[in-house]
Amino acid sequence: xxxxxxxxxxxxxxxxxxxxxxxxxxxxxxxxxxxxxxxxxxxxxxxxxxxxxxxxxxxxxxxxxxxxxxxxxxxxxxxxxxxxxxxxxxxxxxxxxxxxxxxxxxxxxxxxxxxxxxxxxxxxxxxxxxxxxxxxxxxxxxxxxxxxxxxxxxxxxxxxxxxxxxxxxxxxxxxxxxxxxxxxxxxxxxxxxxxxxxxxxxxxxxxxxxxxxxxxxxxxxxxxxxxxxxxxxxxxxxxxxxxxxxxxxxxxxxxxxxxxxxxxxxxxxxxxxxxxxxxxxxxxxxxxxxxxxxxx
Amino acid sequence: xxxxxxxxxxxxxxxxxxxxxxxxxxxxxxxxxxxxxxxxxxxxxxxxxxxxxxxxxxxxxxxxxxxxxxxxxxxxxxxxxxxxxxxxxxxxxxxxxxxxxxxxxxxxxxxxxxxxxxxxxxxxxxxxxxxxxxxxxxxxxxxxxxxxxxxxxxxxxxxxxxxxxxxxxxxxxxxxxxxxxxxxxxxxxxxxxxxxxxxxxxxxxxxxxxxxxxxxxxxxxxxxxxxxxxxxxxxxxxxxxxxxxxxxxxxxxxxxxxxxxxxxxxxxxxxxxxxxxxxxxxxxxxxxxxxxxxxxxxxxxxxxxxxxxxxxxxxxxxxxxxxxxxxxxxxxxxxxxxxxxxxxxxxxxxxxxxxxxxxxxxxxxxxxxxxxxxxxxxxxxxxxxxxxxxxxxxxxxxxxxxxxxxxxxxxxxxxxxxxxxxxxxxxxxxxxxxxxxxxxxxxxxxxxxxxxxxxxxxxxxxxxxxxxxxxxxxxxxxxxxxxxxxxxxxxxxxxxxxxxxxxxxxxxxxxxxxxxxxxxxxxxxxxxxxxxxxxxxxxxxxxxxxxxxxxxxxxxxxxxxxxxxxxxxxxxxxxxxxxxxxxxxxxxxxxxxxxxxxxxxxxxxxxxxxxxxxxxxxxxxxxxxxxxxxxxxxxxxxxxxxxxxxxxxxxxxxxxxxxxxxxxxxxxxxxxxxxxxxxxxxxxxxxxxxxxxxxx
Numbered sequence: 003x004x005x006x007x008x009x010x011x012x013x014x015x016x017x018x019x020x021x022x023x024x025x026x027x028x029x030x031x032x033x034x035x036x037x038x039x040x041x042x043x044x045x046x047x048x049x050x051x052x053x054x055x056x057x058x059x060x061x062x063x064x065x066x067x068x069x070x071x072x073x074x075x076x077x078x079x080x081x082x083x084x085x086x087x088x089x090x091x092x093x094x095x096x097x098x099x100x101x102x103x104x105x106x107x108x109x110x111x112x113x114x115x116x117x118x119x120x121x122x123x124x125x126x127x128x129x130x131x132x133x134x135x136x137x138x139x140x141x142x143x144x145x146x147x148x149x150x151x152x153x154x155x156x157x158x159x160x161x162x163x164x165x166x167x168x169x170x171x172x173x174x175x176x177x178x179x180x181x182x183x184x185x186x187x188x189x190x191x192x193x194x195x196x197x198x199x200x201x202x203x204x205x206x207x208x209x210x211x212x213x214x215x216x217x218x219x220x221x222x223x224x225x226x227x228x229x230x231x232x233x234x235x236x237x238x239x240x241x242x243x244x245x246x247x248x249x250x251x252x253x254x255x256x257x258x259x260x261x262x263x264x265x266x267x268x269x270x271x272x273x274x275x276x277x278x279x280x281x282x283x284x285x286x287x288x289x290x291x292x293x294x295x296x297x298x
Numbered sequence: 299x300x301x302x303x304x305x306x307x308x309x310x311x312x313x314x315x316x317x318x319x320x321x322x323x324x325x326x327x328x329x330x331x332x333x334x335x336x337x338x339x340x341x342x343x344x345x346x347x348x349x350x351x352x353x354x355x356x357x358x359x360x361x362x363x364x365x366x367x368x369x370x371x372x373x374x375x376x377x378x379x380x381x382x383x384x385x386x387x388x389x390x391x392x393x394x395x396x397x398x399x400x401x402x403x404x405x406x407x408x409x410x411x412x413x414x415x416x417x418x419x420x421x422x423x424x425x426x427x428x429x430x431x432x433x434x435x436x437x438x439x440x441x442x443x444x445x446x447x448x449x450x451x452x453x454x455x456x457x458x459x460x461x462x463x464x465x466x467x468x469x470x471x472x473x474x475x476x477x478x479x480x481x482x483x484x485x486x487x488x489x490x491x492x493x494x495x496x497x498x499x500x501x502x503x504x505x506x507x508x509x510x511x512x513x514x515x516x517x518x519x520x521x522x523x524x525x526x527x528x529x530x531x532x533x534x535x536x537x538x539x540x541x542x543x544x545x546x547x548x549x550x551x552x553x554x555x556x557x558x559x560x561x562x563x564x565x566x567x568x569x570x571x572x573x574x575x576x577x578x579x580x581x582x583x584x585x586x587x588x589x590x591x592x593x594x595x596x597x598x599x600x601x602x603x604x605x606x607x608x609x610x611x612x613x614x615x616x617x618x619x620x621x622x623x624x625x626x627x628x629x630x631x632x633x634x635x636x637x638x639x640x641x642x643x644x645x646x647x648x649x650x651x652x653x654x655x656x657x658x659x660x661x662x663x664x665x666x667x668x669x670x671x672x673x674x675x676x677x678x679x680x681x682x683x684x685x686x687x688x689x690x691x692x693x694x695x696x697x698x699x700x701x702x703x704x705x706x707x708x709x710x711x712x713x714x715x716x717x718x719x720x721x722x723x724x725x726x727x728x729x730x731x732x733x734x735x736x737x738x739x740x741x742x743x744x745x746x747x748x749x750x751x752x753x754x755x756x757x758x759x760x761x762x763x764x765x766x767x768x769x770x771x772x773x774x775x776x777x778x779x780x781x782x783x784x785x786x787x788x789x790x791x792x793x794x795x796x797x798x799x800x801x802x803x804x805x806x807x808x809x810x811x812x813x814x815x816x817x818x819x820x821x822x823x824x825x826x827x828x829x830x831x832x833x834x835x836x837x838x839x840x841x842x843x844x845x846x847x848x849x850x851x852x853x854x855x856x857x858x859x860x861x862x863x864x865x866x867x868x869x870x871x872x873x874x875x876x877x878x879x880x881x882x883x884x885x886x887x888x889x890x891x892x893x894x895x896x897x898x899x900x901x902x903x904x905x906x907x908x909x910x911x912x913x914x915x916x917x918x919x920x921x922x923x924x925x926x927x928x929x930x931x932x933x934x935x936x937x938x939x940x941x942x943x944x945x946x947x948x949x950x951x952x953x954x955x956x957x958x959x960x961x962x963x964x965x966x967x968x969x970x971x972x973x974x975x976x977x978x979x980x981x982x983x984x985x986x987x988x989x990x991x992x993x994x
Contacts, residue, residue, distance in 0.1 A: 030321070191755045192750035192751065192752050192755040192756045193755060193756055193758040195715060195750065196748070196750060196756060196817075196820065197758075198715055198735055198736075199713045199714070199715060199735055199743070199747065199748050200744075200747070200769075200770055200773050200774070200820075201735055201736065201738065201740060201773065202773070203736075210758070210761075211758055214758075214760035214761075215758065215759055215760055217760075
């Protein structure tokens with residue numbers, strides 16, 4: 003049922019009401035709230051890492067202390083214990099969250115920029131542009147993602163920038179296909195024809211008439227893709243191809259402790275839980291957003 | 299077999315109230331609804347969107363979904379109340395004893411199953427027939443609904459059939475169970491008029507033969523008059539007036555029913571004698587229903603103290619079936635209708651604005667990878683063939699025809715969205731056929747604009763109304779600077795009679811009619827000389843339609859803009875067009891002044907098209923011509939005259955072999971037909987007014 007709302011007195015006010023409405027509808031989906039809460043928790047941890055009373059994440063203290071143990075000095079508590087090298091797991095977890103959120107965010111953003119550009123051109127231009135770009139995308143998609151990552155990173159070396167490049171390489175084709183599909187549908191709408199009949203150029207049509215109206219499905223997909231990228235970063239870290247040491251990386255934390263097996267269960271368990279909860283947060287938020295968008 | 303006729307009505311709704319329960323709370327959709335349908339009777343439920351007519355059908359089928367609930371009343375089917383029944387018992391009634399036919403035939407057919415298998419389900423499931431027997435009955439039913447080559451159709455998939463054939467299959471499927479009651483929810487709204495006419499006749503025949511009761515649900519007053527014995531007019535969830543169709547449509551008492559009739563064009567009336575009158579205001583939201591008469595806030599006859607009480611249905615005196623929900627029905631008299639007294643005032647023909655000569659437009663289809671192996675395997679659709687027409691300054695030229703006739707393609711070629719394949723288009727003396735809109739000069743683009751069909755797609759949902767009009771103003775270089783642009787946008791909003799507040803609104807806050815007004819403002823921003831309007835009101839409710847049509851023609855006349863009005867609605871075309879072009883399968887079959895096209899001599903296609911238009915006015919008698927067969931595919935158009943496959947007046951082999959010559963009648967009337975001129979001239983008028991002699 004369509005409801006009419008009173009008009010806002012100005013554009014600024016209507017933007018504010020739009021935001022309030024978005025938050026309001028978020029509140030009506032328990033899935034979305036749960037997801038958003040998990041993400042908010044990690045986001046807060048990541049932002050507050052420098053001001054929290056944490057030990058230096060790279061400083062070796064006492065190796066392999068169990069969770070909730072008190073340090074030799076009698077005053078420090080290792081809430082989540084320490085790892086093989088004696089570094090505080092809690093501190094590494096929180097600083098790790100900062101790192102994973104920053105680089106997963108940047109990598110997803112880069113993948114979106116490339117994917118959107120390719121998808122808009124392929125979908126709107128059609129013809130040879132579409133043939134060529136779709137062929138390129140299919141070529142990349144036919145490669146197992148992990149193999150693609152490993153090939154790219156072993157070729158050009160493991161650095162944050164290279165990881166962003168690898169993720170862009172692997173994700174952009176899928177994003178391009180989504181954008182292309184949305185554009186193929188949207189470009190037949192009357193408002194796009196109306197823009198053409200007043201002589202608008204291709205750039206205006208792609209970025210003003212098409213892209214903003216494709217945003218719903220793209221936001222949902224971006225949430226999911228942040229989750230995938232988090233997993234990818236953790237996997238690369240686990241394989242030793244991730245963000246370079248010694249700064250904490252959740253995947254690398256699991257890998258480092260792995261040879262010790264049962265003796266250092268906690269040092270493996272907590273980073274693993276961190277990865278799972280963050281990915282779960284993204285997935286729940288995506289599901290919730292999809293539910294909300296279908297309902298209205 | 300069929301149960302012997304029982305006493306009493308097939309269906310009786312008593313005090314039915316249906317509400318939807320949403321986040322906003324309880325929303326009443328149908329209030330205090332009474333209806334009785336006798337065996338073999340056809341009853342119409344008519345009203346505009348949001349009046350609750352479809353909810354009634356869903357309630358009868360008990361298909362309301364999770365949000366909808368019957369909050370009071372009874373639905374007696376053959377005496378048995380359906381409301382308390384459980385799913386299991388309902389399944390035995392749905393499909394078997396009550397059939398339902400929806401607007402969109404593809405929504406009722408499974409695209410992955412052959413027609414035959416879908417048809418067989420009905421007798422196998424509901425009637426426990428053996429397979430062979432069921433098959434025989436299904437084939438028989440396909441023949442009975444007028445489908446040719448039933449064995450081929452039995453083995454086809456739904457997508458291989460045309461829209462009209464699909465709807466016939468759906469009707470066959472509903473009838474196979476031999477239901478007592480058939481609910482038809484806008485059964486022909488998605489179909490062309492000539493196809494619609496055939497389907498309505500078919501349903502009527504079958505109902506007469508089997509004694510099936512029919513409940514038609516439609517927004518189309520003409521369709522209700524053509525098909526139904528009785529009618530109930532709904533407004534905002536209530537029946538406001540009911541009775542025999544001729545009774546109600548001939549002497550309607552409720553102001554809303556009167557408003558509906560004043561908003562639709564009727565044959566024999568034009569702009570000068572009977573301008574369309576929209577109903578002021580808008581439908582109240584279900585949660586804001588007025589306390590008293592639901593129509594009160596929009597009613598010219600509202601009287602405080604009488605109308606702000608709840609209104610009850612009252613029977614009219616004098617032995618009539620008619621009942622009205624209006625306390626003042628005794629006092630309200632409808633002013634007599636204006637009648638056309640002769641040809642409309644001839645207006646000064648202006649200079650030629652648009653000249654189209656020999657225009658061809660072809661599309662290549664099947665441009666797939668197999669082209670490589672089959673040589674030039676591309677097939678071509680000739681969407682426009684040898685179009686010749688003129689449009690003068692300030693005149694309204696209507697292009698009419700059914701879907702696939704090429705009228706929208708012509709519009710796209712004209713505004714430069716598609717390039718022409720051959721031929722010339724001269725606009726204000728400039729050749730534009732070959733120039734895509736991207737290559738046209740800014741000034742030319744501003745002078746040749748378009749209004750689009752679908753109000754829900756015509757505005758970019760992400761931008762405010764103001765931003766969208768402002769963009770046009772800037773694009774055409776009409777104003778510069780924030781303040782000046784804003785002033786121009788306000789002027790344009792004023793032009794389409796919308797308040798300034800709309801500047802800040804977003805498209806989703808607008809109704810369909812308001813969106814279409816913004817579309818008009820946008821098209822008229824650059825002071826165009828020619829505006830192409832492609833079915834600008836076909837998606838709107840009639841009362842809104844009237845307002846938009848009046849607004850559009852008003853602006854057009856004041857500015858002496860040439861309007862190219864593309865439509866399938868012949869009553870509307872008759873109402874507003876100065877000249878008419880009739881198209882069939884990409885070709886012009888007839889053109890001339892509106893007066894000439896709507897009176898004999900007719901092209902046989904124009905004649906059939908006119909006769910297919912359902913007319914709501916009981917004073918008008920329509921001569922019936924039902925076309926046989928389906929619209930041929932544009933991929934394989936018939937040889938010779940494109941209409942020869944369906945033409946009821948086909949002259950012979952000549953029509954199949956040679957393209958018809960264009961014959962001239964008078965100064966501005968041309969018909970492309972092989973029939974000799976005397977033969978064409980002998981035809982009688984399609985519409986006759988029983989009340990007034992000499993009415994054209």
